Amino acid sequence: MNKKVFIDQKPLQCPSQLKAIHDTMDILSGKWKITIIGCLSFGEKRFMDLMREVNGIGSKMLSKELQELEINGLISRTVQPTKPVTVEYALTAYGQSLRPILWAMADWGQHHRIKVKATFKGEVCHD
Amino acid sequence: MNKKVFIDQKPLQCPSQLKAIHDTMDILSGKWKITIIGCLSFGEKRFMDLMREVNGIGSKMLSKELQELEINGLISRTVQPTKPVTVEYALTAYGQSLRPILWAMADWGQHHRIKVKATFKGEVCHD
């Protein structure tokens, strides 16, 4: 569309890129999504497993977050015809495609911790 | 520090990594932060420039978001001794270090758009 596109490595963020970033943020925001994805990255889990492993989450939130993740194709939900029906949640291949983002964020976050510690030299350890 | 580090490429997310990701998310969340960072990635701007360019933001939100970004070291705030004082906001080198994350998210978000379009074949274009 535009004659000149100016993606000279530096400026970043034409509006469509900003929109794409916001889409990604929307999908990953919510207090528990990343923790759930992290849990499922170890292997498939059932509802009650997640309740136990995602510390502090309630059934309502877990249910809601799982639904949203499923709608976005990041996880799969499979009902197993066991005695009391059990439901297996697993990361899809698409969900796994988030890895580069998660690694980039983990990496930056870890450097940030170090930087913050350096700045406040020993103060602030609310963790 | 740790004797074993277990970054075997696959499982991802020992608790410290999850925490780091959450730290990063906290810093980037908020309705306007990414847009502001995007704006400033083109060059330094003043308060009123940002008010005009970040469409829809109010002065309170802009002020708050800028403060938070400054506290986290992502942007710098410089008061220029001009006739009416002007204030220059700019991305710091540290702020620029977010690029890999932003690119990863832009990339994923763009693929996601394509996938969503493919799924709903022409429906849903609320944009």
Add this chain to the structure above:
DNA sequence: CAACGTAGTTTCTCGAAGGAAACTACTTTC
């Protein structure tokens, strides 16, 4: 039949996030 385990849903509530509009404070221009 009562208790327990599965997988949720529903209701009620509170606090934080965010927005609109008015206001501060200082300076230059008309």
Add this chain to the structure above:
DNA sequence: GAAAGTAGTTTCCTTCGAGAAACTACGTTG
């Protein structure tokens, strides 16, 4: 002296995200 431009702050209000607790529904076990 009034208006306009700089950079915000303050107040008030609404909406949304999230949590606690209770409830549904189904099947198994004792």
